[in-house]
Amino acid sequence: MSFSSLVQDLSFRDAASERRPPIRGSASVSTFDDRASFISRADSHVSRARSYASTAATSVSISGDISSQLHGGYCHPLARSWQAERQLTKSMLIYPLFVSDIDDEETLIPSLPDQHRRGINKIVPFLEPLDALGTAADDPQGPVIATIRLLRQRFPQLFIVADVCLCEYTSHGHCGILRDDGSLNNQLSVDRVSDVAIAYAQAGAHCVAPSDMNDGRIRAIKLKLIEEGIAHRVLAPFLPLAIGSAIKLPPGGRGLARRAIERDIGEGADIIMVKPASQYLDIISDAKDIGKNMPVAAYQVSGEFAMIHAGAKAGVFDLKTMALESSEGILRAGATIIVSYFTPQLLDWLES
Incomplete structure (x- = not known):
């Protein structure tokens, strides 16, 4: 499973757990407002999961290859000097x-x-x-x-x-x-x-x-x-x-x-x-x-x-x-x- 799929799967599981009925004997009573709130939270999780998946897809290729990510190796002046095989002296x-x-x-x-x-x-x-x-x-x-x-x-x-x-x-x-x-x-x-x-x-x-x-x-x-x-x-x-x-x-x-x-x-x-x-x-x-x-x-x-x-x-x-x-x-x-x-x-x- 790719990283983006994993993020989406975990988010949907989280949303599904909130849709489960309350435990027997619980004092909570499901109302229309509760259901509306639940649906809103579920939609929020879905939206957030899609956002995570989109971000992950941008950062990581579908195949999982991250060899194209080079910027971290030279983003700081000191790190840039480490990448140079020769330094002018x-x-x-x-x-x-x-x-x-x-x-x-x-x-x-x-x-x-x-x-x-x-x-x-x-x-x-x-x-x-x-x-x-x-x-x-x-x-x-x-x-x-x-x-x-x-x-x-x-x-x-x-x-x-x-x-x-x-x-x-x-x-x-x-x-x-x-x-x-x-x-x-x-x-x-x-x-x-x-x-x-x-x-x-x-x-x-x-x-x-x-x-x-x-x-x-x-x-x-x-x-x-x-x-x-x-x-x-x-x-x-x-x-x-x-x-x-x-x-x-x-x-x-x-x-x-x-x-x-x-x-x-x-x-x-x-x-x-x-x-x-x-x-x-x-x-x-x-x-x-x-x-x-x-x-x-x-x-x-x-x-x-x-x-x-x-x-x-x-x-x-x-x-x-x-x-x-x-x-x-x-x-x-x-x-x-x-x-x-x-x-x-x-x-x-x-x-x-």
């Missing part, structure tokens, strides 16, 4: 830092709301109140090396990640060295990228993160780290995906991305990094699946950051809510580290 965040070769420069970047390009004299004042991490450009003789050394000296508690690539410093804008016919010279590109990575590591970077996709660059960097006696440095290759690039992975190439992840792990990667993040949550999930015992980092790139700001400015959603929700979505996909321009705000929001 400060230690998961990395803040990208843009370094200029003009010592006193602090210039707003037009395409990135509230983000600046800073010279070496502006780095320390900017970082002092924050426990943030920096990433840099790739010229070993330029401001990047000086900034790494400065950060190691002034903020020894920071974990410094150096983005290693060539595209910002080549005339053609590609992440490597080209032949005369415009094709990529993979071997020369690998040699150059690995040299830059070693320069960053020797300057004090705890982690070198090559964001090119030249074949064999992870193995080359790993071998040079060993040769230089700094094999303890973390090697965390990016897995960049982009439309129209000859060297970055195609957006629809999920199988190719999985092969690249397997290759990088096989060549000695310590962390797998995916960028952009929001558009490639499936790749983040694949990275976690393939590298089950490895950290997975996701880079919420400038375009994602700018889109969230634009949506909030247009009144589509609240900035804080969307920034947190996008970060939690990245974590849910499998990331354990997030590189985000929202890091300063996220640190404050997580504190409160």
Whole structure:
């Protein structure tokens, strides 16, 4: 018997018991008013039973299956936190830092709301109140090396990640060295990228993160780290995906991305990094699946950051809510580290 049937049956039994004649010898006498009162009470029981049955039918399916009732598991803020497999914490965040070769420069970047390009004299004042991490450009003789050394000296508690690539410093804008016919010279590109990575590591970077996709660059960097006696440095290759690039992975190439992840792990990667993040949550999930015992980092790139700001400015959603929700979505996909321009705000929001 279902719960709704049981409620209805008990209510009718209760009504029937009141219709029984009085016990012999009882002083009570049945009158028309008594009968009217009895009928009224019986009707009330029937009505109440039907109400109970209706309520029960709403709460419990006819088959008795209550597996669809989920709200109780997340109706309270604390209960909601218990349902989350990962909680965003400060230690998961990395803040990208843009370094200029003009010592006193602090210039707003037009395409990135509230983000600046800073010279070496502006780095320390900017970082002092924050426990943030920096990433840099790739010229070993330029401001990047000086900034790494400065950060190691002034903020020894920071974990410094150096983005290693060539595209910002080549005339053609590609992440490597080209032949005369415009094709990529993979071997020369690998040699150059690995040299830059070693320069960053020797300057004090705890982690070198090559964001090119030249074949064999992870193995080359790993071998040079060993040769230089700094094999303890973390090697965390990016897995960049982009439309129209000859060297970055195609957006629809999920199988190719999985092969690249397997290759990088096989060549000695310590962390797998995916960028952009929001558009490639499936790749983040694949990275976690393939590298089950490895950290997975996701880079919420400038375009994602700018889109969230634009949506909030247009009144589509609240900035804080969307920034947190996008970060939690990245974590849910499998990331354990997030590189985000929202890091300063996220640190404050997580504190409160």
